[in-house]
Amino acid sequence: ADAGDPEPLSEYLDSLTAGDQALALSRTDEAHHQLVLTTLAVEDAAELLRHLSESQAAELVESLPAEEAAAIVYEMPSDEQADLLGDLDDEQAAAILEAWPRADATAARQLAAYSDDVAGGLLVREILRFNRSTTVADVIETLSENADEFRDYDVQYAYLTDENERLVGVVPMRNLLFARRTEPVADIMISDPLSLLDSTPLDDLIEFFDTHHFLGVPIVDTEGRLLGVVHRNAVDYEATRAAENDFLKSQGIIGGEELRTMPLMQRARRRLSWLSINIVLNVGAAGVIAIYQDTLAQVIALAVFLPIISDMSGCSGNQAVAVSMRELSLGLVRPTEMMRVWMKEAAVGLVNGAALGLLVAIVAIIWDGNPYLGLVVGVSLFFNTLIAVSIGGTVPLLLKRLGFDPAVASGPLLTTVTDMCGFFLVLGLATLMLDRLIL
Amino acid sequence: ADAGDPEPLSEYLDSLTAGDQALALSRTDEAHHQLVLTTLAVEDAAELLRHLSESQAAELVESLPAEEAAAIVYEMPSDEQADLLGDLDDEQAAAILEAWPRADATAARQLAAYSDDVAGGLLVREILRFNRSTTVADVIETLSENADEFRDYDVQYAYLTDENERLVGVVPMRNLLFARRTEPVADIMISDPLSLLDSTPLDDLIEFFDTHHFLGVPIVDTEGRLLGVVHRNAVDYEATRAAENDFLKSQGIIGGEELRTMPLMQRARRRLSWLSINIVLNVGAAGVIAIYQDTLAQVIALAVFLPIISDMSGCSGNQAVAVSMRELSLGLVRPTEMMRVWMKEAAVGLVNGAALGLLVAIVAIIWDGNPYLGLVVGVSLFFNTLIAVSIGGTVPLLLKRLGFDPAVASGPLLTTVTDMCGFFLVLGLATLMLDRLIL
CATH class of the missing domain: 1.10.357.20 (SLC41 divalent cation transporters, integral membrane domain)
Known part of the structure; x- marks a missing residue:
């Protein structure tokens, strides 16, 4: 990865999984990092960022021109976007948000304001949400038309809201199979579904998923408005991180993770x-x-x-x-x-x-x-x-x-x-x- | 929980979540443990067992009459059954399997033979599996008829096998929505799906889920026969446990977890x-x-x-x-x-x-x-x-x-x-x- 010619680099990177790319990256010096990220397609660069440790990812994104950084970070899931934006210096974070569509920037700013250890900091906005008056046929059509986008959503439920964006019910995707297509989707919903506040602390989320066999839980604000979903995965990930951090801290590594690539x-x-x-x-x-x-x-x-x-x-x-x-x-x-x-x-x-x-x-x-x-x-x-x-x-x-x-x-x-x-x-x-x- | 009368005990236990029941249990002496487990309905007793630490659960099940133990353990998911059976003394494990239908006992024996840190030890057999010649309509009917049972399955895919039980494809549940009901489900499957061998070690599973955004991966034996699915959750759980164990071991707690309820x-x-x-x-x-x-x-x-x-x-x-x-x-x-x-x-x-x-x-x-x-x-x-x-x-x-x-x-x-x-x-x-x- 020495020469300036990006062609062989691009081929080499494509041959690696994102995990191996991350390892390779931590072995090259900083001057090459930008080159690597900009050589990859934005989706792949986003994938690579997700495999780096948080401090590595932040450092790398700070070293990129704001415009390229904005395009790459835009491809990440909303919870990881929020983490990353929170780790960046304020200037680069503002420049990235500036380059995004206004609605996305506003939403990302909101999520970034939450700390990592409450539900708001762990939620994703990429969920299937519909107004409760939508018909089954409309839902199925939306799903069919956006199949590619929804493939990554990892959800078994659609979430229904009223006119004020308040959560009113959830529909197990499976129920759509058995429903008449003309009826409103609200007819097959589970009303008053369990939901948690955006301020719910991590310990309570761990307890929740320990007691309920759900893959995700809808998160609402104090007005009952649906903000997104916290997935079991995200909570498990944070739980692992907490256990690892306890180990590090007990041995005297305080104030954040240490990687040997740091100064x-x-x-x-x-x-x-x-x-x-x-x-x-x-x-x-x-x-x-x-x-x-x-x-x-x-x-x-x-x-x-x-x-x-x-x-x-x-x-x-x-x-x-x-x-x-x-x-x-x-x-x-x-x-x-x-x-x-x-x-x-x-x-x-x-x-x-x-x-x-x-x-x-x-x-x-x-x-x-x-x-x-x-x-x-x-x-x-x-x-x-x-x-x-x-x-x-x-x-x-x-x-x-x-x-x-x-x-x-x-x-x-x-x-x-x-x-x-x-x-x-x-x-x-x-x-x-x-x-x-x-x- | 002192008297012999099970009525108030039953009411008290019902008022607690499984997590609180586990805490309460670790505070009462052993003589009462049996009473608690046998007072609960078998499904609730199974749920309670799942919230205990592995050594607590094993100790408790060993203290029960084989028949009652068999009924309770039967209600657990197959991967946790396998863990528990592996932790029991041989005699009680054999007595429990004796009381089960022969096919379930054979399958459980196979899973219990795997160690915890390979795919075989983490897989669940509770998956949606169909022969590839099944029609879409038949799949939907099966789902509809067994909706209650399948509710706990946590899967977004149905798995298709050939006549020799070899995995040939997977069908995203969502695709069923858009399919004509008369066509064979094999027409809408993804062929040659990714799968892993039952001998895949935990580290490789962690790496796999790190690189692939799947909720589960089908597990096959060396002949390609479908054994079950390892869910991301199970791998995350083992990863957390590994991190916690490293902490314990570094501080000199070796040879298995220690709980203050132990002798x-x-x-x-x-x-x-x-x-x-x-x-x-x-x-x-x-x-x-x-x-x-x-x-x-x-x-x-x-x-x-x-x-x-x-x-x-x-x-x-x-x-x-x-x-x-x-x-x-x-x-x-x-x-x-x-x-x-x-x-x-x-x-x-x-x-x-x-x-x-x-x-x-x-x-x-x-x-x-x-x-x-x-x-x-x-x-x-x-x-x-x-x-x-x-x-x-x-x-x-x-x-x-x-x-x-x-x-x-x-x-x-x-x-x-x-x-x-x-x-x-x-x-x-x-x-x-x-x-x-x-x-």
Whole structure:
């Protein structure tokens, strides 16, 4: 893809699926991206954009001349258009909308105003909608005449509205097969269909599709006017993204996804902002060691066990965090049930704390020969495991209740507290038993 | 739900959605579970089972008399039946299949034999299938007569087979609207439709639905015989589950999901098996400290910084792991591209290592007053951050290439190596500069 001649490029791109095109694109430098997008037919370029990650797609569209960008984005489904427009800088977004027919631009502006995690941000406007007075024959004729356009609609229902665009019923497409062609389509509709408000949050949408075996749900505004349909797919996609984001956030990738194609300083800065908070917390926790420096100087063997106690408590605590996050996302636990979760975790903490404490005590005794060193580190790990699972299990619930994101904050909070407690336990106990430790 | 009288229980349960029933169920003790399931109508009981986690559902069905279990499981869609039967102990599974009509039992046995991560394990047999010689009128009549049954089928296509049950075409339901009723349905079919083998792995299914805007894909065996359809939903669901499982596994929840309703010893044992491996690795890494005990005894301040270096390197490395896992799952990086990933990570490591190293050096100098202590810990954290992101970025690719699960093994491998390197750097450098550190 080096030369300026677009012919072989075009052939090469046509031979790839949109997914492979996306991979190929992330391997070429930015100067070629424009060339690739403008070489493809607008429909194919739109398809390619849909296969890129959101930040990649936005970056690419920003680099195009507004006119070409407008033509390509116009071919995308309305929900993905809205996402993309929201990710663009304001100038390019305005230029794109400027180039569109006015009605489409207005509608796209409305959708782009919704956030991604409410029904309005996930709906598509490409649905079969008819006035309720339409006859069955007219509906079938419309379908037949626009078969190509409707092929991509993925719907099993037509939606009926009154004169004020309010949703009044839905017609399963299948029912059209059995209907007399002269009757109004309203005669075979299901009246008062289930619908949701445009402000419905993602969690409620997930719950809705979990409870109802529908492929889509009509979305209305507060006046009952039909805005579009949210498809099960879109909700599933967002649910997967939420699960993936929780994973990223728990590992310290905050502030949006990171791809290795992004500029170095952006990647470094984002990671660093999270790391700097952690190093401050870490220094705070390690301060406990400084308090007990004299004890440590006299029993230097303790220094070997401090990182072990710290790491192992972190591991136990993170297991409890993971189980709580999972139960929260499955709806199996409510944020208010901290006492119940704590009891369940404390039980595991007693068992595993005893096992791990015993193990580390044996290691200490074998290595150092002093049973009291074993006692100090074993008892410390026992209690600190108990503390770690108690905090790990309950902190996600507490953070959720307080309106913080448990995926981001649980880990740092957990390790700071367990480190402090762990160091305090080991060195505090050692200070109490100092006579026995110095043989 | 305490008394034996099922009447109020039945009313209470009917007032809940299946999702809330599932939550309520996980709050009552096991003795009541049977009562709940047998109080509900079989269709509702089946619906409730579908809302439980897989392990909960299996446990519950095992606790029921085989006859009642058979009636309830019979009402589930065939793909979920297969999952559930696979999770049951062999005896109960056999007893349930025994109670079913022979043809259904045979089919269910076949589906249950597939694993969850291939097309065969995700397909449903509830599809509209017709012989290709059927007329349009016959198809419409069949649809009309079985409208209730077909309502749940969620398909926009009818599938046509030849005399040997081989897939020969698909008919978009919509096309039936425009067809003459006397013609054979084969006249309006799309011939040679896309189909996938029953052995197609989940990754390829995700890729397929990513590239094709279909709601389902027909699945055939090696002879071309139509087995059923895999719906986009089922694939999306598995994709979400895979993302969630990666999160759980990375935090040390291995060997299947954990719910706090499970027996204590099972939860403790599963967590402990992972923790024991980690404690062994930890003791190994801390062994490096023991080698340098003399240095540490002379410069006790170093003990404060050992856990900081260990924790911070772990954080930086885990960020790199998370980005690699994400790029692997998006298909943006291939397991063979270790060199490319390493270069990208090394660049971030240089920047962040310098920033963190400087920060920790300043802390050390302020706190201890000795610039050489700052030099030792700062340089150590700089190099160890570089090592951590290099390992964190490449290890998931390497593990994937070797056929291991990167979500499980990346974390423990990373922290062990970075701990060892970190302790070695701090204490090794300190030993070299011992004269300057002891003022």
